[in-house]
Amino acid sequence: MCQVASMALWFSASAPAAQMLETGDLTARQAGWLTIAVQLGFVAGTLLSAVTGLSDRFDPRRVFCLASLMGAGANLALLLTGFDGNGPIALRFLTGMFLAGVYPVGVKLAGGWAKGAMGLMIGGLVGALTLGSALPHAFSSLGSVDWRMTVVLASTSAVASGFFILSVALGPQHRQSPAFRPADAFVQLRRPSVFLANGGYLGHMWELYAMWTWIPVFLVWALPQTGSDWTGRESLAAFVVIAIGAVGCVAAGLLADRIGRSVVATSAMLISGLCAALIGFAPPLGLWWLMTIALIWGVSVIADSAQFSAAIAELVPSEMVGTMVTLQTSLGFLLTIMSIQLMPLVVEAVSWRYAFAFLSLGPAFGAVCMLLLRRQSDAVLMADGRR
Numbered sequence: 001m002c003q004v005a006s007m008a009l010w011f012s013a014s015a016p017a018a019q020m021l022e023t024g025d026l027t028a029r030q031a032g033w034l035t036i037a038v039q040l041g042f043v044a045g046t047l048l049s050a051v052t053g054l055s056d057r058f059d060p061r062r063v064f065c066l067a068s069l070m071g072a073g074a075n076l077a078l079l080l081t082g083f084d085g086n087g088p089i090a091l092r093f094l095t096g097m098f099l100a101g102v103y104p105v106g107v108k109l110a111g112g113w114a115k116g117a118m119g120l121m122i123g124g125l126v127g128a129l130t131l132g133s134a135l136p137h138a139f140s141s142l143g144s145v146d147w148r149m150t151v152v153l154a155s156t157s158a159v160a161s162g163f164f165i166l167s168v169a170l171g172p173q174h175r176q177s178p179a180f181r182p183a184d185a186f187v188q189l190r191r192p193s194v195f196l197a198n199g200g201y202l203g204h205m206w207e208l209y210a211m212w213t214w215i216p217v218f219l220v221w222a223l224p225q226t227g228s229d230w231t232g233r234e235s236l237a238a239f240v241v242i243a244i245g246a247v248g249c250v251a252a253g254l255l256a257d258r259i260g261r262s263v264v265a266t267s268a269m270l271i272s273g274l275c276a277a278l279i280g281f282a283p284p285l286g287l288w289w290l291m292t293i294a295l296i297w298g299v300s301v302i303a304d305s306a307q308f309s310a311a312i313a314e315l316v317p318s319e320m321v322g323t324m325v326t327l328q329t330s331l332g333f334l335l336t337i338m339s340i341q342l343m344p345l346v347v348e349a350v351s352w353r354y355a356f357a358f359l360s361l362g363p364a365f366g367a368v369c370m371l372l373l374r375r376q377s378d379a380v381l382m383a384d385g386r387r
Helices: 002-007 014-023 028-052 060-076 087-099 103-111 118-141 147-167 182-190 192-226 234-243 245-259 261-281 287-303 305-315 318-350 352-374 377-385
Strands: none
Touching: 002 060, 002 103, 002 118, 002 147, 028 087, 028 192, 028 318, 060 087, 060 103, 060 147, 103 118, 103 305, 103 318, 118 234, 118 245, 118 305, 182 192, 182 318, 192 234, 192 261, 192 287, 192 305, 192 318, 192 352, 192 377, 234 245, 234 287, 245 261, 245 287, 245 305, 261 287, 261 305, 261 352, 261 377, 305 318, 305 377, 318 352
């Protein structure tokens, strides 16, 4: 619940920006920078957290609380700046920086309760992240609600989660590190199994946030071509496509704990990559085909996400889980900046019909990494030996 509420901050500016892009009040470049600023801030925050060992040295509940409250404050400041100039970009950077104290710390908290169900526990958490990220699109889909109300609702939910997280108990598997040594983290990063798990995550992240960022804009282009009465309901469609990923996260977590992390992650990436390549051709076929492919993509594009974090949580010592997951997310979100920024250039070059196929390169690479991870000897540490 806390993860859902706090992660609503992520797209609280990007969701209204998609509508403003349609009306001509924002350019594609400006809309992209509103999301990229969050990514950059998140990367800066996760690097700071990793270097200091923040989530492994201090009570993660207090870190989560403080990060949620400060993120809500930075988000509310958009009411003063609007979307013009550099002010909103700076505020989105700060929001992303504070959210670095929410998602990775949430993984640490969930991992403390996992015993034989790491995939399900973290899958549920990533499902909450997915639902929280989709909420601003639901707010924007209410025609009478302008962007200010979307910002206020997202900020209010984050404040509530900040206080509520303090009532959450630490799990029996929770371990606190007395000191952080950067050399220990580099030793773990060089292990082949950890290296490949991070490679799979990078392939996954190349696709994920570029899809989440640009699917509302794609739907503005696609829905009128279907001949349906869904034109004007792009925000609602985007909410459904992103939010349904929460189902994929939980289902994939259950499966991964039973048949193996690498199998589930590879399957999800192959499906999502195929959807990315095909969705541009769906609009002329009608609304049913467009939304079917979009919904399958929405499920599969995030279904594997938790399994990379779960793999790291199982492969590294328990007292380093917070730091290593934070490093993983930092590297992944750094990569998303490139794919998000490149999408408008790809659209301009080849049109929306072919643009999303560019993202399928990421899951193809990630699938190879996960198949190689499955062959590593210490992969038996994952999912109780199910690799």
